[in-house]
Amino acid sequence: MRAVVRERYGPADVLRVAAVEVPVPGGGEAVVRVRAASLNTADLDHLLGRPRIARIATGLRRPVNRRVGVDLAGTVEAVGPGVTAFRPGDRVWADLFDSGHGALADRVRVAASALTPLPGDVPFDVAATAPHSGALALQALRSVGPVRPGERVLVNGAGGCVGPFAVQLAKARGAVVTAVDHGDKLPFLRDLGADEVVDHTREDVTRGRRRFDVVVDIADTRSLLSLRRCLAPGGRYVLVARRIGSFAEKALLGPVVGGLTGVRMGTFVWRPNRRSDLDELAALLASGGVRPVVDRRYPLDEAAEAFRRLASGAARGKILVLP
Structure with a gap:
């Protein structure tokens, strides 16, 4: 499978699409096939390693986590031992800010507790704009x-x-x-x-x-x-x-x-990926109370260009990356 990776902090030029092993879920984990992901300012900060004090957690000289991307919407492909809340085929979405990042990939392995059910009346590309x-x-x-x-x-x-x-x-x-x-x-x-x-x-x-x-x-x-x-x-x-x-x-x-x-x-103290927030957002997205605007859509192979668009400040709405 493919995933967007980086070996060092820096601008979009440090990104590349690599062939990586297909993930296998461990205990309490699920593998999600990513249908849509979106970019946030937080993704750009993560890429650049800013603020510098955050590198205490992410790696002082080089990023400990090579993967990028927090917003995802997709379907559960496999679950590990002990996971009863989800099964293959379930629609889910999440903000992976505090759950390992890695949304810019064909598949991502995450703790099942990080996932929230996505209602069927919210399209994947709409859902992916909102979790973060x-x-x-x-x-x-x-x-x-x-x-x-x-x-x-x-x-x-x-x-x-x-x-x-x-x-x-x-x-x-x-x-x-x-x-x-x-x-x-x-x-x-x-x-x-x-x-x-x-x-x-x-x-x-x-x-x-x-x-x-x-x-x-x-x-x-x-x-x-x-x-x-x-x-x-x-x-x-x-x-x-x-x-x-x-x-x-x-x-x-x-x-x-x-x-x-x-x-x-x-x-205020931000709390990422709260189930109650995602449920409220899902209801607003389904009803049309919130109507996300998509600036551009990029395939996974053009993720670096998507980041350049985000960094330019020219985007009018969210930028999607579609594996």
Whole structure:
């Protein structure tokens, strides 16, 4: 079988498609035939070995795990001893961020406990877009408390992997959504349902007169004090953190700034691959409450090109890799 592998940290050029042994499930494991996988910013970070402190877990000089890819949707091909929740032919999906990665392959061996049943009315290519980025957006919105109909929600950095889910999840809750990103992505964000779009290269939304009940900050391009300016009284701000320093700043200083000024500011501890999150996302995908947009589809042999597309920032929606 084929799998995308790398021997060192680096850009997409370090990737190659290799012939590897067909996996055999051990106790408590399953082998999944991958029908679709998608790329996330987390995949790019994993490839590049950033932040550097993460290499304590992933390998200081070289990656301990040669495989890449976290989002997958597919069918169970075989199960090992002790697995009773699944059987061959079952449709499943998962975020393998904390379960070994390796979604960019014909097949992947994972702990059966990492898998969640995928309803038959959610196509594989639709499902593959959501386990990582969709769950991040879901948990971010949940962390600020219920988003009520009519509330004004600002999504800063709305055009990447997580932002489109945040926009649509907020709209599904009846919010009035303002989406901020580069001007080239504004038509894409309007098509997602954003009520208002802002080009951050032409306008600093934190310096205007608009005030928001909720700010979901994915871009992480503004200071706490500037973001405080655009919160309405009693407003809530949450950071979807990528940098450890920024996470620490928002987690430690956010509650202080918020407490002094009558708002809530901070971040949240992300919990990957929660069954309850995937079940909620599946219902939204099936009902059309969330409509993932696919930028491009690549065969497994062109996985490196898919990563280059992701790294360019030009994608409008999720990038799929289809073994």
